[in-house]
Amino acid sequence: MALLRADNLHFAYQSQKPILQSVSFSLEEGQILSLLGPNGSGKSTLIKLLLGLLEPTEGGVFIDEQPLINLSHQNIARKVAYVPQVHHLSFAYRVIDVVVMGRMAQKNFFSPYSPADYAFAETALDSLGILHLSDKIYTRISGGERQLVLIARALTQGANVFIMDEPVSGLDYGNQIRLLESIHQLAHTGYAFIQSTHFPDHALWVGGDVLALHQGKIIYQGIAQQAINPKTIKTLYNIDVEMHHLENGNQVCMPRLAIH
Numbered sequence: 001m002a003l004l005r006a007d008n009l010h011f012a013y014q015s016q017k018p019i020l021q022s023v024s025f026s027l028e029e030g031q032i033l034s035l036l037g038p039n040g041s042g043k044s045t046l047i048k049l050l051l052g053l054l055e056p057t058e059g060g061v062f063i064d065e066q067p068l069i070n071l072s073h074q075n076i077a078r079k080v081a082y083v084p085q086v087h088h089l090s091f092a093y094r095v096i097d098v099v100v101m102g103r104m105a106q107k108n109f110f111s112p113y114s115p116a117d118y119a120f121a122e123t124a125l126d127s128l129g130i131l132h133l134s135d136k137i138y139t140r141i142s143g144g145e146r147q148l149v150l151i152a153r154a155l156t157q158g159a160n161v162f163i164m165d166e167p168v169s170g171l172d173y174g175n176q177i178r179l180l181e182s183i184h185q186l187a188h189t190g191y192a193f194i195q196s197t198h199f200p201d202h203a204l205w206v207g208g209d210v211l212a213l214h215q216g217k218i219i220y221q222g223i224a225q226q227a228i229n230p231k232t233i234k235t236l237y238n239i240d241v242e243m244h245h246l247e248n249g250n251q252v253c254m255p256r257l258a259i260h
């Protein structure tokens with residue numbers, strides 16, 4: 001059974017031109033789906049539809065085969081977690097206090113966090129190898145560490161589908177790679193991911209599938225190793241690339257630079 005399914009989604013803001021047309025896909029346990037597409041192709045809009053923040057003009061989103069429109073925000077949060085880009089909280093919370101906020105999805109609004117909630121938060125931090133940050137102040141840790149803390153908060157939420165809008169943006173090269181590795185490892189334990197990205201190589205590195213959007217329509221859908229090819233990249237970004245096959249079986253996408 002699909003954890004998350006989009007069925008023939010169409011969307012337009014107010015009465016404007018269509019932004020998304022006939023978008024369908026399903027996301028299974030352990031699957032990573034990378035959304036690729038140029039600026040304005042509809043990636044963020046699709047993410048908002050998947051989170052129930054916008055309603056499709058046609059078609060529907062299903063979580064565990066239940067229509068999303070029939071679910072409360074809390075019930076959606078128990079299944080699907082949105083991991084925002086690294087942001088700055090105004091208050092100097094400890095990392096553990098940021099992570100335990102994920103338990104809100106499982107509680108009545110006014111009940112305080114219990115020792116069991118804190119245990120959930122510690123387990124999530126531990127699974128990402130950042131338990132040592134527990135007592136640090138969130139605003140004083142690095143961007144890469146903050147992004148991992150936000151993933152830990154999503155784990156604490158109890159969701160098994162994570163949706164991330166350009167998760168590596170703002171991270172340095174090392175933290176980008178470490179974050180992609182964390183996504184890859186969590187997918188191996190059964191979590192499913194949707195990430196939008198501006199980097200075709202990132203879709204290749206995490207593996208899984210690609211959904212390529214161009215002017216609101218899917219132009220290619222399939223496994224990353226096949227989806228990312230010179231033709232798709234040319235259609236999406238009007239850039240010529242060549243694919244290089246590495247000895248370990250991986251591929252990299254190299255632009256044909258006009259400078260030498």
Ligand SMILES: Nc1ncnc2c1ncn2[C@@H]1O[C@H](COP(=O)(O)OP(=O)(O)OP(=O)(O)O)[C@@H](O)[C@H]1O
Binds near residue numbers: 019042043045046
């Ligand atoms: N609130 C809004 N009202 C009207 N039009 C909008 C609104 N938000 C986005 N759009 C338009 O919808 C289209 C798709 O935008 P969207 O943000 O989904 O694209 P995107 O692929 O996420 O872009 P980017 O890569 O630049 O973040 C764009 O033409 C954009 O101008």
